[in-house]
Amino acid sequence: MELGAVVVIPTGEQSATNASRGGPSLPVASRTARPLCSPRTPILGNDALQLWMDRIRKIGVGDLWLAPESEGSRSLGSRIADLTRQGVERLLLIKLKAYAEMDLVDLLRFHCEKRSPVTDAQDDRGPLGVRVLNRSALDAAANFGPSMCALDEHLTNRYQFRGYTKRLLSSQERQDLVRDALTGSCAMRPAGRQAGDQVWIADDVILDESVRMIGPAYIGPRTIVRFGATIGPFTSIERDCVVGHGTTVNRSSVLPSTELAPGLLIQQSIVDGSCLEHLEWQTVVDLAPAGLSRRISQTTFSGRAFRAKPKPSDSHTFAFNAVISSKQPSPQSWVRVQL
Amino acid sequence: MTASDIQVFALPPASAHARRRMLRKHLFGLLRSSGSPIILDLSGREGLNHDDIDFLLDCAARLGGRDVRLLVVAGSDSNRVLLEVTRIASVLPVFNSIADALDDPKRLARQPAQTAQTALQNESPLPRSA
Numbered sequence: 001m002e003l004g005a006v007v008v009i010p011t012g013e014q015s016a017t018n019a020s021r022g023g024p025s026l027p028v029a030s031r032t033a034r035p036l037c038s039p040r041t042p043i044l045g046n047d048a049l050q051l052w053m054d055r056i057r058k059i060g061v062g063d064l065w066l067a068p069e070s071e072g073s074r075s076l077g078s079r080i081a082d083l084t085r086q087g088v089e090r091l092l093l094i095k096l097k098a099y100a101e102m103d104l105v106d107l108l109r110f111h112c113e114k115r116s117p118v119t120d121a122q123d124d125r126g127p128l129g130v131r132v133l134n135r136s137a138l139d140a141a142a143n144f145g146p147s148m149c150a151l152d153e154h155l156t157n158r159y160q161f162r163g164y165t166k167r168l169l170s171s172q173e174r175q176d177l178v179r180d181a182l183t184g185s186c187a188m189r190p191a192g193r194q195a196g197d198q199v200w201i202a203d204d205v206i207l208d209e210s211v212r213m214i215g216p217a218y219i220g221p222r223t224i225v226r227f228g229a230t231i232g233p234f235t236s237i238e239r240d241c242v243v244g245h246g247t248t249v250n251r252s253s254v255l256p257s258t259e260l261a262p263g264l265l266i267q268q269s270i271v272d273g274s275c276l277e278h279l280e281w282q283t284v285v286d287l288a289p290a291g292l293s294r295r296i297s298q299t300t301f302s303g304r305a306f307r308a309k310p311k312p313s314d315s316h317t318f319a320f321n322a323v324i325s326s327k328q329p330s331p332q333s334w335v336r337v338q339l
Numbered sequence: 340m341t342a343s344d345i346q347v348f349a350l351p352p353a354s355a356h357a358r359r360r361m362l363r364k365h366l367f368g369l370l371r372s373s374g375s376p377i378i379l380d381l382s383g384r385e386g387l388n389h390d391d392i393d394f395l396l397d398c399a400a401r402l403g404g405r406d407v408r409l410l411v412v413a414g415s416d417s418n419r420v421l422l423e424v425t426r427i428a429s430v431l432p433v434f435n436s437i438a439d440a441l442d443d444p445k446r447l448a449r450q451p452a453q454t455a456q457t458a459l460q461n462e463s464p465l466p467r468s469a
Contacts, residue, residue, distance in 0.1 A: 265426045276420065283416040285424075289388040292424060 003108075004088035005056045005064035006079075006334075007049060008095045008129075010039060010169070037270070039096040039168040041255055042238050044181050044218045045191025045202055048099055048168055056092065057339040059104045066335045069095070079334055081142035084135070091138055095129030099177060100165040101187050107159055108132060116157035123165045171270050171277050178236045178253055182216030190218040190236075199232070202239070220256070242296065259296045344375040347437060349383055353390040363394065370401045370409065378440055382414030387421045395422075399430045408432075410440045 039048055049066075056064055065083075067076065083091065090111075092104065102121065107130070111119040117137035121130035133141060137155065164186045166177040181188040182198060192202035198215030201207070206224040217232030220239035225231060228246040236253045237243060243254070244262035254260065255272040268280045273295030274288035287293040348366060351358040369377055379398070384391070398409055411433045413419040419435070422428040434440040 263426065264424050265429065266424060269420075269424075276424065278416070278420045278423075281416045281420060283420055285417045285420045286386070287421075287424070289386055290392050290421060290425070291389045292392075292421075 002087045003059070003061055003090045003092065004083050004086075005061045005092040006067055006083075006094070007052060007056075007064060008067045008069050008093065009049070010069045010095070010097060037169055037171050037174050041168075041174075041272075042220070043099075043168075043174065043177055044188065044200070044236050045220050045239070046181075046188055049096055051099070051188070052094055052096065053337070053339060055102070055104050056094075059092075059108065061092070061339060063336055063338045066337060068333075077142050080138055084138050084142060088138070089135050091133045093131045093133060095131075097129040097169055098165055098167050099188070100128050100130065100161060101163045102128075102130065102161055103163075107161075110159050111157070114157045116155060118156040119159050120156050121159045121161050123161050125167075128161060128165060172279050175251075175253060175268075175270065175279060178218075179216075179234045179251075182218065182234060182236075192218060192220070214250070226262070240296070257296050259294050261292045264292060345378065345441075346373075346375065347378040347380055349380045350391065350394070352384070353388055359390075359394075363397075366398065367401055370398065376408040376410060378410045378412060378437060380412045380414065380437060381418050382412055382436070384414065384418060387418055392421070392425050392427070395427050395431070396425070399427060402430075410434060412437050412440055 053064065065079075067079070080091070090108075092108075100121070100123070107119065107121055111132040111134070117134050117140070119132040121128045164180075166173040166180075168174060177186070177188065180186040181190060182200075190200035192200040192205075195201040196213065196215060198217070199213045200218045202219060202221040202223075204222045205219050207213075207219070208225060208227045208229070210228050211225045212230040214230065214232035217235045217237075219225065219231065219237045220241070222239055223237050223241040223243070225237070225243045226245045226247075229243045230248040230250070231237060231243070232250060234251045235249050237249065238254060238256045238258075240257045241254050242259040243249065244260050244264065246262055247260050247264040247266070249260070249266045252266045252269045252271065254266070255270065258271055258273055260266065260271065266276070268278060270277045270279065271287075271293055274286055274293050275284060276287050276293070277284045346369065348362060351362060353359065366377065366379075379395070381387070381391075387395075395411070402409060409431055411422065411427070411431050413422055413433050413435060419428070419433060422431075422433050427433070432440075
């Protein structure tokens with residue numbers, strides 16, 4: 001019985017909407033501020049999509065489809081009809097909205113034992129966006145889209161997952177995941193090499209000698225941390241960032257391609273370009289009018305652009321990443337990815 | 340100390356150059372000569388730009404360890420975040436409202452570069468002057 005897999009990736013606007021559904025609505029100081037947490041935003045150098053793909057590969061699925069959520073349910077239905085014509089009898093449908101250390105083999109075993117058309121994985125706080133559909137549900141989905149199946153409650157069985165989960169679209173949970181990964185409280189690990197006690201530094205980082213690192217902390221590839229800065233604890237500076245002279249970042253995440261001005265104090269926040277979300281005060285602020293941070297296209301030093309040089313041992317990973325990044329689903333298309 | 344010893348100034352928008360210049364001159368004069376608390380009220384501002392930040396940092400620098408108390412009323416969470424990010428909140432006491440600034444002498448007493456004055460209790464609301 002052939003098992004297929006589809007990962008649905010929320011688009012930017014939908015990510016923001018879903019995030020606000022999960023908690024109190026945040027005042028946004030600027031209309032130009034973009035949503036801070038997308039499910040594809042790296043977490044300590046990890047890509048949540050890739051982590052799910054690794055889990056899918058381990059259950060023997062050879063390839064999967066990446067689908068943009070922006071497609072309507074009718075379009076999704078016709079795609080699912082295509083899959084059934086290709087011989088798919090069961091479908092693992094993952095909406096990329098949560099990090100869950102889920103044993104997919106156990107989920108499939110549960111689905112087979114219960115013999116219900118749809119199995120929905122959930123934790124104590126609700127659905128995790130992971131669903132298994134059998135042939136009868138696929139036929140229904142082909143006509144109405146998979147959301148119609150979910151409405152039919154008696155067809156759906158709940159798989160209660162009690163392991164580690166975090167919602168990727170919630171800024172607070174994202175920061176909790178950073179903390180847990182840095183302290184070894186979950187299975188995720190920072191992507192760089194360990195350079196000290198609970199300090200991880202990725203390739204091509206430029207760290208001034210005077211920089212104070214307070215673990216647990218992570219600095220992503222090609223990031224520059226300038227004179228007198230303090231990084232940590234419980235801090236993640238993702239790839240291609242610049243941290244200005246004397247700036248302190250603690251209990252915070254700085255998302256890729258962000259430059260922080262000198263002398264700042266960033267705490268309990270997530271900064272993405274010019275947008276800062278303060279997690280304690282639940283406020284989003286645009287730092288651009290004050291000239292405190294900005295989006296940068298790539299990290300430069302002495303007028304020369306730095307690019308990651310893959311190590312020979314990492315060649316498979318880099319090739320894999322290249323496939324994924326070059327196959328981002330466009331708003332209209334599904335993309336097939338070989339695992 | 341009485342209510343009349345405390346002066347409250349609203350920070351004009353950066354576009355109001357003349358008012359901003361006048362406030363700067365007056366405020367810096369007071370910071371040099373006065374021993375009374377001064378409240379700088381940002382409540383009317385939806386956000387702070389680099390001119391505002393420069394102005395506030397200038398004020399903090401001019402205190403220079405003197406016993407003058409300059410209190411800042413953020414007026415909004417986003418202003419408060421900006422004051423924290425720029426470290427202004429580390430050198431000047433920041434409050435959510437003028438009432439908070441006047442009503443909480445314990446918080447005032449904990450702030451840096453201040454004398455231990457607790458006479459702000461039981462004082463009436465102040466007229467604003469700019």
